[in-house]
Amino acid sequence: MNIQNPQEPRLTSLSHGGGCGCKIAPGVLSEILKSVPQLPFPKELLIGIETSDDAAVYQINESQAIVATTDFFMPIVDDPFDFGKIAATNAISDIYAMGGTPIFALALVGMPIKVLSNATIARILEGGAEACRSAGIPIAGGHTIDSVEPIYGLVAIGIVDPKFVKSNATAQTDDVLILGKPLGVGVLSAALKKDLLDDAGYQEMIANTTKLNSAGPDLAKLAGVHALTDVTGFGLAGHTLELARASKLTVQIDWQQVPLLSHVQDLADQGVITGASDRNWQSYGSQVHLPKQFSPAQQALLTDPQTSGGLLVSCSADAVSAVIEIFKQHGFASACVIGKMTSKQNQSLEVLL
Numbered sequence: 001m002n003i004q005n006p007q008e009p010r011l012t013s014l015s016h017g018g019g020c021g022c023k024i025a026p027g028v029l030s031e032i033l034k035s036v037p038q039l040p041f042p043k044e045l046l047i048g049i050e051t052s053d054d055a056a057v058y059q060i061n062e063s064q065a066i067v068a069t070t071d072f073f074m075p076i077v078d079d080p081f082d083f084g085k086i087a088a089t090n091a092i093s094d095i096y097a098m099g100g101t102p103i104f105a106l107a108l109v110g111m112p113i114k115v116l117s118n119a120t121i122a123r124i125l126e127g128g129a130e131a132c133r134s135a136g137i138p139i140a141g142g143h144t145i146d147s148v149e150p151i152y153g154l155v156a157i158g159i160v161d162p163k164f165v166k167s168n169a170t171a172q173t174d175d176v177l178i179l180g181k182p183l184g185v186g187v188l189s190a191a192l193k194k195d196l197l198d199d200a201g202y203q204e205m206i207a208n209t210t211k212l213n214s215a216g217p218d219l220a221k222l223a224g225v226h227a228l229t230d231v232t233g234f235g236l237a238g239h240t241l242e243l244a245r246a247s248k249l250t251v252q253i254d255w256q257q258v259p260l261l262s263h264v265q266d267l268a269d270q271g272v273i274t275g276a277s278d279r280n281w282q283s284y285g286s287q288v289h290l291p292k293q294f295s296p297a298q299q300a301l302l303t304d305p306q307t308s309g310g311l312l313v314s315c316s317a318d319a320v321s322a323v324i325e326i327f328k329q330h331g332f333a334s335a336c337v338i339g340k341m342t343s344k345q346n347q348s349l350e351v352l353l
Helices: 026-033 080-097 118-135 185-193 199-209 216-220 235-247 264-269 275-287 296-302 317-329
Strands: 045-047 056-061 064-073 101-111 139-146 151-160 176-179 225-230 250-254 311-315 336-342 349-352
Touching: 064 080, 064 101, 080 101, 080 118, 080 151, 080 199, 080 216, 080 225, 080 311, 101 118, 118 139, 118 151, 176 317, 185 199, 185 264, 216 225, 216 311, 216 317, 225 235, 235 250, 235 275, 235 296, 235 311, 235 336, 235 349, 264 296, 275 296, 311 317
Parallel strands: 101 139, 250 349
Antiparallel strands: 045 056, 056 064, 064 151, 101 151, 176 311, 176 336, 225 311, 250 336
């Protein structure tokens, strides 16, 4: 939990926000992008920016399409190796979320070189390389800059058979929603900054954020799986809303079934939450129907930014057992049903208690 060199400042002290909590709030991002002109998309671009999907997909022949994405952020933890590994795992996740298989990556590196030692920066890169090694891909290049805050991430490139591409726009009415990882990374990161996270909590956080969503390609090949995405900086609410809007449906989440990391509920009850939770709610809360007894802490968890979060699967009811089994085969013991897709209602997300 400590940086390599005790003479250097904590990595998290150098950033105004950590992990996927750094993301521009969805409402602000939408406002920025609406005035940006877009060129016509070629027919080979199977998935672009239309539905805020996890990656772009470009078909190159009948059986192959390129999957391309990028993701980077400021430190969510102080250990440089862990920071690099989390950031790289998070970036690779978007390839898996499209049903693709990663093939190589490029590193994006911005570091305050007069503040951090070469050894510390090298450890960040080593952590990223370790995540790529686990995914079976090389880091084939990249770009570096001298920046005020530490920034690390990847451009990740993958490949997929076009017939197995899964987007966030193809969920169907009466589909069941299955989440692959428990929530609460944002809360744990806030506890870490306040020195309220013990070693067991830290290790659980690292295990969760550095676990590759490698089940994606196998899930995409199941006939009953209709849509895939992952839950990251906009929280469970934000990414289910993207799924609902893109598919022109409404999501119902059964909050009692949503898995949480250990002690996260207690920490949230104590007010240990991130500022990104509130920014997320301000961006899309009007599209969410909450039960009257839903507490502020539960709302914060619903919008809690997940760094390197789990896959969210929309599948037919008869495919649930197969989906859960694939998750288990890839080591996701917490994967479970959390809700369903319904016909379009007044609000795009309804939370049930």
